[in-house]
Amino acid sequence: MSRVRRHADNPAHALPGDDPEHEPRARHGRAPDVMRLGGWTPMREHGEDEPVDFVIVGTGAGGGTLAAKLAEYGFSVVAMDAGPYWRPLEDFASDEMHQSKLYWTDDRIVDGENPLQLGANNSGKSVGGSTVHFAMVSLRFRPEWFKSRTLLGYGTDWPVDWREMWRYYDEVERVLAISGPLTYPWGPKRPRYPYRAHELNAAARVLARGAEAMGIAWTESPIATLSAPRGLAPPCVYRGFCTSGCSTNAKQSVLNTWLVRALAAGAEIRDLAMVGQVETGADGRATGVRYHREGRWRFQRARNVVVAGYAIETPRLLLNSASARHPDGLANSSGLVGRYLTVQANQAVWGTSAEEIRSYKAPPSLAISEHWNYEDHGKDYHGGWCYMAQGPLPTLWSSTLATGHDLWGDALVAEMQNYNHSVGLKNVGEYMPQARNGVTLADETDQYGLPIARVTYSWCDNDRAQNAHARAFMGEALAAADVRDIWEQTNDTCHLNGTCRMGDDPCTSVVDADCRSWDVDNLWVCDGSVFPTVGGVNPSLTIQAIACRTADRIRDMAARGELDRRARPPARERAR
Amino acid sequence: MPGTDPRRDRFPGYDVTAKRDTPSWNAKTRAVVDERLAIDPEAHRFFDTTEWRTLRALCDRIVPQPADRPGRVSLAAMVDAKAGSGKGDGYRNVKLPPLGAAWRRALAALEAEANARHGHPFSALPATAQDELIEAMRRGDLHDLAWGDMPPDLFFQDRVVPDVVKSYYAHPTAWSEIGFGGPASPRGYVRLGPDRQDPWEAHEDHGDGHARPANERIGR
Ligand SMILES: Cc1cc2nc3c(=O)[nH]c(=O)nc-3n(C[C@H](O)[C@H](O)[C@H](O)COP(=O)(O)OP(=O)(O)OC[C@H]3O[C@@H](n4cnc5c(N)ncnc54)[C@H](O)[C@@H]3O)c2cc1C
Ligand code: SF4
Numbered sequence: 046m047s048r049v050r051r052h053a054d055n056p057a058h059a060l061p062g063d064d065p066e067h068e069p070r071a072r073h074g075r076a077p078d079v080m081r082l083g084g085w086t087p088m089r090e091h092g093e094d095e096p097v098d099f100v101i102v103g104t105g106a107g108g109g110t111l112a113a114k115l116a117e118y119g120f121s122v123v124a125m126d127a128g129p130y131w132r133p134l135e136d137f138a139s140d141e142m143h144q145s146k147l148y149w150t151d152d153r154i155v156d157g158e159n160p161l162q163l164g165a166n167n168s169g170k171s172v173g174g175s176t177v178h179f180a181m182v183s184l185r186f187r188p189e190w191f192k193s194r195t196l197l198g199y200g201t202d203w204p205v206d207w208r209e210m211w212r213y214y215d216e217v218e219r220v221l222a223i224s225g226p227l228t229y230p231w232g233p234k235r236p237r238y239p240y241r242a243h244e245l246n247a248a249a250r251v252l253a254r255g256a257e258a259m260g261i262a263w264t265e266s267p268i269a270t271l272s273a274p275r276g277l278a279p280p281c282v283y284r285g286f287c288t289s290g291c292s293t294n295a296k297q298s299v300l301n302t303w304l305v306r307a308l309a310a311g312a313e314i315r316d317l318a319m320v321g322q323v324e325t326g327a328d329g330r331a332t333g334v335r336y337h338r339e340g341r342w343r344f345q346r347a348r349n350v351v352v353a354g355y356a357i358e359t360p361r362l363l364l365n366s367a368s369a370r371h372p373d374g375l376a377n378s379s380g381l382v383g384r385y386l387t388v389q390a391n392q393a394v395w396g397t398s399a400e401e402i403r404s405y406k407a408p409p410s411l412a413i414s415e416h417w418n419y420e421d422h423g424k425d426y427h428g429g430w431c432y433m434a435q436g437p438l439p440t441l442w443s444s445t446l447a448t449g450h451d452l453w454g455d456a457l458v459a460e461m462q463n464y465n466h467s468v469g470l471k472n473v474g475e476y477m478p479q480a481r482n483g484v485t486l487a488d489e490t491d492q493y494g495l496p497i498a499r500v501t502y503s504w505c506d507n508d509r510a511q512n513a514h515a516r517a518f519m520g521e522a523l524a525a526a527d528v529r530d531i532w533e534q535t536n537d538t539c540h541l542n543g544t545c546r547m548g549d550d551p552c553t554s555v556v557d558a559d560c561r562s563w564d565v566d567n568l569w570v571c572d573g574s575v576f577p578t579v580g581g582v583n584p585s586l587t588i589q590a591i592a593c594r595t596a597d598r599i600r601d602m603a604a605r606g607e608l609d610r611r612a613r614p615p616a617r618e619r620a621r
Numbered sequence: 622m623p624g625t626d627p628r629r630d631r632f633p634g635y636d637v638t639a640k641r642d643t644p645s646w647n648a649k650t651r652a653v654v655d656e657r658l659a660i661d662p663e664a665h666r667f668f669d670t671t672e673w674r675t676l677r678a679l680c681d682r683i684v685p686q687p688a689d690r691p692g693r694v695s696l697a698a699m700v701d702a703k704a705g706s707g708k709g710d711g712y713r714n715v716k717l718p719p720l721g722a723a724w725r726r727a728l729a730a731l732e733a734e735a736n737a738r739h740g741h742p743f744s745a746l747p748a749t750a751q752d753e754l755i756e757a758m759r760r761g762d763l764h765d766l767a768w769g770d771m772p773p774d775l776f777f778q779d780r781v782v783p784d785v786v787k788s789y790y791a792h793p794t795a796w797s798e799i800g801f802g803g804p805a806s807p808r809g810y811v812r813l814g815p816d817r818q819d820p821w822e823a824h825e826d827h828g829d830g831h832a833r834p835a836n837e838r839i840g841r
Contacts, residue, residue: 060648138650139804142657142791150711152719164711247815282809285802292647292806400815401825405802407813439801443790447782453683453759454752461790462631464799465825500712 061136065129066146069317069339071172076308077132079301080277080294089311093345097121100334100347102320102362105174106588107572108353109299109307110217114596116310120603123313123345124304125336128170130316131177131300137292141440144289147171147178151497153357154487158503159538161388165288165441167541168355172316173300175355176585178288181269181296182410183223184582185214187232187418187429190475193578199427199507200478200578204549204558205594211235213590218267220589221297222275225267231419240272243281248404249412249434251468255522261416266433269297270408283407285436303589321495323350323366323375323568331375331568337493349608351560353572356386356541360484360574361498363545376545376562376570381555383484387543387579388502390430390474392512392535394519395445395467396528402468409436417518418581426510429581430474432519439464449534468528470519473539475581476508484544502538540584542576559598560591566611571595628687628798634833635823637796637803639840644808645821654793654804660702662695667705667721671742672728676700678744679731682751683781684789692794699788700724710783716775724784727776730767731758737765800825 061083063070070077071088078084091097098120101108112124131137131147138144149170155161169175188207193200215236218225225238242265245253249265256263270281270291281295294301304314318338326332333346352359360383364374374382410433418429437445443461446452452460487499504512516533523531548554551563560575562568573588580587602608638658641651665673680696704721717723734754735743743751757763758781761774789795796803800823802810812819824835 060652136649137806138653139646139806140650140653140791142787143653145710148711150708152709153712154715155712156715160712160714162712164709168711244813246813247817250815282805282807283811283813284805284809286805292649293809398815401818402815403802403818403822406810439790439796439799440787443786444782447786448778451759453755453781453786455685457786458628458684461795461799462628464801465823499715 061132065131065136065316069315070130071314071316076314077130079132079134079305082134086308088308088313090313091121091123093343096333096346096348097123098347099123099349099351100125100345101351101353102334103174103353103355103358103572104172104304104314105169105299105353105355105572106176106585107592108351109173109176109303110589110592111351111353111571111596112312112314113303113307113310114593115599116307116312118596118600121311122307123315123347124307125315125318125320125334126172126174127319128172128316130172130314131290133290133292133294133301137290139284139286139289139292141289141438144178144286147290149358151491152489153497154489154499155502156499157482157501161500161502161538163357163500166537166539168357171300172314173298173304176298177300178290179298179585180288180409180583182413182433182583183218183221183267183269183586184415184431185232185235186210186580186582186587190578190580197421197427201546201548203577204547209594210587210590213593214586216593217586217589220302221269222271223267223269224272226264229267230262230264231415238267243268243270243272243407243411245411246283246404246407246434246436247400247402248409248436248468251398251402251523251526251528252412252414252432252434252470255470255526256414256416258525259522261414263412263414266410266413268408268411271295271297281408285405285407285409285438287408289438319493320362321365321493323352323362325368325370325375325565329370329565331565349567349569351569351571353570355572356544356574357484357498357500359570359572360544361486364486365495371564376555376564376568378564379552379555381546381553383544384480385478385543385546385577386483386500386502386541387476387478387576388538389540389579389581390472390476390508390512390515391537391539392474392515392519392533393435393449393469393471393537394516394523394531394533395469396523396531397463397466398468398528399466401465403465404434404436404468405438407436410434415582417515424514426507426514428475428477428507428511430472430511430515431581432470432472432515435469435471442467445534449536450532468523470523472515472519473581473583474511474515475579477505478543478578479503479505540573540579542573542579542584545570545574546577547575548577559602560595567608569595631826632797632800632823632832632836633826634836635797635800635839637801638793640803640821641840643821643840645806646804647806650804650806657792660695660698662693662698664698665701667701668725668728671732672725673697673701674742674744675728675732676724678751679728679755680785682748682755683785690794694789694792694794696785696788700784703784714775714779716770716772717779718771720780723771723776723780726767726769726771727773727780730763730765730773733765733767734763797823
């Protein structure tokens, strides 16, 4: 074996010499340059006693986006994340088990009639948040969903207008260089996607064949991985480990897009920084955050605090920040912090194809049909859903067969040998917001001594009716694509939203349209928690669009001198 | 199909580890997989001797492995390491104790069920009797007091599957067995369509003798 081949992957470098899970990387005036092997980029630093304009808790789709935009607008920003600052080119193995280091694996208790599976399936603990291991599907809401109560008769209206959101979607799609089809079959006209669509893998072609046989439209999925080079990032190499982290930087995650911009604009990022409380002063306003880093508790002063920890950690932090003045938790006068947790359906049908599919190649969901997001006839339930091609890697596939298809022992071993011929369709569907679903605090504490989250979930009849329709339709579509031995997987869900919903009434929402807390006017929530309804598409594009809008609103409010106090009293006080 | 080996050799001559020194495996991947391959099959720090015997017998039935195959997956040792690490999967059903405690309780309960039904330890039972107990556990149909308030079916779903099944399919021996391409970075794949494969992917046996030589060329 020649030396050249032994190091063919990476001649300059073997393994990083530091341990990002235990030693922070972003400090001493520099942060990792994730685009270069062993590279560093200068980072502005702020003293803890110097109140920064914004401290942001969480650097994922919401917090990372907001950090970049606010820093670019000239605010001083410190963004903290409990997770490590990965260097994808060096730290990421092609290995599902090892890469579970990207997930939020601290204990959480799950209960309810349909307890959620979290961990790998649901949330990340990394600088860049869950986008470091997300599947990159980047979809816009159907416009009517922003007013689903008024226009479609279910859920709750959002306090934002779809046309405004449409402009922010344009912005995010450009920032992420989304690859997508020339024309999108559903919804109002949208601009061309910045990059051309990817070639379809075999699993995506099965979706296309089935959709055509069923007489419905399908298209190449708009997806946040490059189909051509961009700066230092190469195009996708179709290695298929996307939900275990992308080791090439083709994936346009928050880590290698927004946060690169944030650093360049002067934001400070603190990795391995776990925030335990948002603290408030005698006037009830937020004064900063208490956080744990490098072995001890610290305090960062701030003029504004943004909580962006995703739909479990965000309400947990607000509930853990209770004080004499805010006995039920911060921003919780409505009693809604932690309530209305709304996940999405993830129902699937699977079967065996005579041809070799090998769905481990390429991003898992290269083709999609949003037919049932835009077609309301033929449904005996509210809400929409789309469905996509799939590409489970072996450990995920084995647990799908074991828990979803009741196989173990010899039967499991035999079925796993059909791996290369296995193919399926899975949906992302709109579950209904329900007050009984949510996040509360458990009695147990975590390694920082903080009470952990208890996550309660039960489906309602509408959710079950939608599941049944989706499985039946996808089963027909799969059969129409010549797939045999079809079976249904009923036990999965995806994406977390809704535990700090936005609205235009302080009695029925936690934050206003600008993601600003009704109760504490220098406290903001900017992540998936603010969704009043979830729609039938994956959420991250919408989370980033909301963050862009929030940044613009903050800039405008600051210019008008409205950041230090609310412009008008909220509706409830006006009514009194 | 009882009695027949469920494993046909569908990818004769394919060994995913032959790609270790090719552009399909970056340095981090090599380090991670090397560590997994080096796990001592006899290592148990978390479980005591009785628990360990039961655990090994359970693993052997959840994912049976051919006795004579090289590259045996040290499943029980992987479970022991996970139980001892104190790290979970990020969620725990309210009806389950923490990972290590759940395992200890289930292993004791399986042992009690075996003794009560058959008068022998679980590990001494014939495979069919072990399988019956496992299937009853999966269905939630075991009731020995040793289970306490932990539902056996939930233990199967939330502990046996993630800790045993997923561990097996995280091993290169399993990747070779199912024809998975395995690690793929920085080199990914080029040929994506149906029935298409790159030269560095497993070739399936179609009975025409082409697969073995093609598989044996991989990584060489
Ligand atoms: C496997 C998988 C596939 C997915 N695929 C898609 C997809 O294809 N398309 C799509 O649109 N969406 C997808 N998603 C969902 C998407 O990733 C999330 O919806 C999105 O990232 C959520 O954004 P967020 O800002 O709310 O939270 P996150 O991105 O999760 O960021 C939250 C961050 O906050 C940090 N944090 C939390 N609490 C604290 C604290 N107290 N102190 C410090 N830091 C804290 C966390 O460490 C985390 O990094 C997928 C998710 C998963 C798990
Ligand atoms: S398939 Fe593409 S996006 Fe996914 S991990 Fe590989 S290079 Fe990254």
